[in-house]
Amino acid sequence: MGVHGEAGYERIKLGTASVLVTLMLKRICEALSLAANDSVAVIVNNFGALSQLEQGIVVHEIVIQLRNMNIEPVRVYSGVLMTSLNSAGMHVSLLKLTESDGDVFIKCLDEETTAPCWPGCSYSIPSTVTRIPFKDAEKKEAEKIGISLNVREQRLFKSCLKNACAAIVEQEAYLNELDRGCGDGDCGSTLKRFADGILNNLDNLSLSHPAALLSEIANIAEEHMGGTSGALYCLFFTTGAKKLASFKQGENLRHVWFCAFRSGLNCLEKYGKARAGDRTMIDTMDATCTMYEIMLKEYPNNFYDRLAAEAWKGCDSTKDMKPNGDNN
Known part of the structure; x- marks a missing residue:
């Protein structure tokens, strides 16, 4: 539901962070017609009662899932921006960065501001180091020693x-x-x-x-x-x-x-x-x-x-x- 109690999209059972992020990104990506090789800026807003650990898990899931769709999160902003009576919830907002306007948006987002709660800083730029799945990683072949089976x-x-x-x-x-x-x-x-x-x-x-x-x-x-x-x-x-x-x-x-x-x-x-x-x-x-x-x-x-x-x-x-x- 919304911050003022507005009706939500649907009622579902409580799920893991991964499941909820998947659901939210699916709706947003469809609305923005996002596709592979697109770039976005992300805002994750804490309703007020999520711990920093929980919010970090959500941010991590968003970055990983977007990259798995070959959508690059160029900037990620995470913080307590608009609360709702300290509710345990979150907003996820995406800004599509098109080829024609993307650089302009990034320049504006990177501008210095005196807004007290704006979380923009060097940490809003995601790390380029990604974890490679085991099945795709370059694996060192295990040494075949000891007993063998027929x-x-x-x-x-x-x-x-x-x-x-x-x-x-x-x-x-x-x-x-x-x-x-x-x-x-x-x-x-x-x-x-x-x-x-x-x-x-x-x-x-x-x-x-x-x-x-x-x-x-x-x-x-x-x-x-x-x-x-x-x-x-x-x-x-x-x-x-x-x-x-x-x-x-x-x-x-x-x-x-x-x-x-x-x-x-x-x-x-x-x-x-x-x-x-x-x-x-x-x-x-x-x-x-x-x-x-x-x-x-x-x-x-x-x-x-x-x-x-x-x-x-x-x-x-x-x-x-x-x-x-x-x-x-």
Whole structure:
């Protein structure tokens, strides 16, 4: 709605900054008939109650999305220009800079002014440094060392990755809903970006060498997930890759994968500070790893079924769990 309570364009459910910016830019770009290779000046107005962090996220999304459409934001102005009783909202305004008048507008915008709230300064010129998507970046080929897999094993590995990623994508909304109970409601979206990154690169991954493969997956996690999750997943797979690289061909694969799993889990506990009993994903991973170690000695026929069952058991144990220190 408008700053004076005017009716808005439509009512929608609360979405992420990315979704809302996409919706707003779509309407504006259509109204201005913006196309690839056009240039614009942008004003982002804070209604009064958005934090600087939130406003920065919106500005970042606008710049990234415009550049993804090959529309260059030549100037970006962000600030508290017109408030509405400290409402939590924002205005996004675009000025189309045509070939004939663009330079004139820029000259006027860059003129010095005594207007107290005008945010124009050197920071209104967006950085020319852009982040290159992982799939388009010049990637350093992972060193193919350690054990190697035969063609049948590679097909199995590829199938497992594909099915796991598809399951994550399918459960995005459900995971987000679970995360809203104790977090910011984006766990599913974060994991989906990771899964999509793997699926988009699946045919180019080093399936023949697990150590190289885990290194590549670690890079995808770091590039696509972002935040703490990206760092932790990257640590887990990087540590696992390093452990896999130390084994020689012909060693027992179940033992090799256990060592990689345990090594990655130990790294998560070291740097993430969470332990079994803290009601985190570590509870599921630790239960699975513990059962894995037990079954290495037993070698049962239902090896993978028991691993899956133990993973669910570890997950379900968090339902009534209290933080460590309160369990006694």
